Amino acid sequence: MIDVLFSAGGARWPAYAEALPAAFAAKGLKVRLHRDHDRPEAVDYLVHAPNGSVEDFSPFVNAKAVLNLWAGVEKLVGNPTLTQPLTRMVDAGLQEGMVEWVTGHVLRHHLGMDRWITDQRPLWEPVIPPLARNRRVTVLGLGALGAACAQALAALNFRVTGWSRRPKEVPGVACLSGADGLEAALVQAEICVLLLPQTPATEALLNADTLALMPRGAFLLNPGRGPLVDDDALLAALDSGRIAHATLDVFRVEPLPADHPFWAHPRVTVTPHIASETRPETASEVIAENIRRGEAGEPFLYLVDRNAGY
Incomplete structure (x- = not known):
């Protein structure tokens, strides 16, 4: 069983609570999806947005990746506690x-x-x-x-x-x-x-x-x-x-x-930052594919180059 923490903010939870399990099932992944987790060492992946619930990533010692829901990662690349692989969001809806x-x-x-x-x-x-x-x-x-x-x-x-x-x-x-x-x-x-x-x-x-x-x-x-x-x-x-x-x-x-x-x-x-937005359905498909890749030992999609900043 794969443990995934949704640390992208409560307002996004209802949409992703439906879209993510469907995407995981389509990939044949057995996942426990959490909004909160009292054992951070047990978390395998974090689905994250910079205004979400996690700022200190150091307790997530066994996390295989932080999967960002946003295309921009400028608020994350400088976080010294984020040592796990970081991916950015590139999806069809966006x-x-x-x-x-x-x-x-x-x-x-x-x-x-x-x-x-x-x-x-x-x-x-x-x-x-x-x-x-x-x-x-x-x-x-x-x-x-x-x-x-x-x-x-x-x-x-x-x-x-x-x-x-x-x-x-x-x-x-x-x-x-x-x-x-x-x-x-x-x-x-x-x-x-x-x-x-x-x-x-x-x-x-x-x-x-x-x-x-x-x-x-x-x-x-x-x-x-x-x-x-x-x-x-x-x-x-x-x-x-x-x-x-x-x-x-x-x-x-x-x-x-x-x-x-x-x-x-x-x-x-x-215009009030409305040019484009991450869509839960298409973004969940990207998240599920990256978790499938992580579990299979394959390279992650859209891995961030920390030195370049994107």
């Missing part, structure tokens, strides 16, 4: 949700839809809608989510460039990497999508200098991580017209404080 949010907002800005939504008495002037093939989109971050979004946009005929810190290849996407690649990616970013992990290397990657590289009147979408952007530099770029509009789903402090300038800025759209 990926599909992100593709839909990104595609929807790219099309919104590409077509200039805000003008027609807010102006209820438009002048009936001839308008020639732009074509995707004439719009250059840059996706910063080519992990599972970034690559999926880049390919979805390319399938709509956008001219898509992707950038990552290390070289990658994504079919249908012009891929760049490194410092020189970042500059080349940004100078053509009429619409820029941020989907990088949060690490020391990506802190304030978009700052006064890098924002100045983007074409005047560019659009910015950030469904990745709040600290990727220097808030003050973005506000200055919005005020100057360098950035025409920023649609932001993630922030340095969440919920976004009521007095933050983003709320009142006419060129900012705030």
